[in-house]
Amino acid sequence: MQASVSQLRDIHGIQSIPWWPPAPGWWILAGLSLVLLAGWWAWRRRPPRNWRREARLYLEDLRQRSRRVDAKVVASEVSELLRRVAIARHGRASCAGLVGEEWLLWLKQNDPKGFDWVSQGRILLDLPYAPPRRESASADLRCLIGAAEQWTYGKPTTSRAAAPSYLRRLLLVLRHRLGSRFRTRVPQGV
Secondary structure, three states: OHHHHHHOOOOOOOOOOOOOOOOHHHHHHHHHHHHHHHHHHHHHHOOOOOHHHHHHHHHHHHHHHOOOOOHHHHHHHHHHHHHHHHHHHHOHHHHOOOOHHHHHHHHHHOOOOOOOHHHHOOHHHHHHHOOOOOOOHHHHHHHHHHHHHHHHHOOOOOOOOOOOOHHHHHHHHHHHHHOOOOOOOOOOOO
16 A cells, blocks of 8 residues: 555646637737728728718719609709708708798709799699609609709709719619618708
C-alpha cells in the first residue's frame, strides 16, 4: 500500500484561460461592431434629402407617364405633389385645408412665375371626375406639369440633357411601384 500511495500525485487545478488571443466569436463581434459604427457614422454624415430634388424626379416621371398612362391618374398625382410641396414650403396651416377654387387661387397667389392656376389649373379639379380617356387633357396636363416644375424649383426641365439617367428613372419607378412615394420634408429655415 505504501508503494501505491507514493505514486499518487497532488490534485492540480485547471489552468486559467488566457485573455489573449480572444476566441473567434469575439473577433466576429468586434468586426461587426466596427462595421455598424462605420455605417452609423456614414449615415449621420450623409446630406439630408432634398425635397426639391425628389419633387423634380417625381415630376419628370409624371411627365414621362403622362404619355402612356391615363391622364386621370397623372392629374391626381400632380395635385397630390403640388399639395405636398405647398405644405413643405408654406406650412400645413396655410394651405392644407384648401380645396377646389380656393386651392387654385392660393396656388396663383403664391406662384412667383405668374401661372394662371385658376383657369389653366382647372384640370386638377375636373379631370379626376371626367369620363375615361379624355384625349384633349394630355396636352393640358403636360402644360400643367411644366407649371408645377416652375413652381417647385424655378425652371422646367424639358431638354434631353436634364432628364434623369436610366438607373435613376428605374429607381424612381421601383420606389413608386413599391408604394414609398414622395415624402414631404419640411425644410429648415423656410
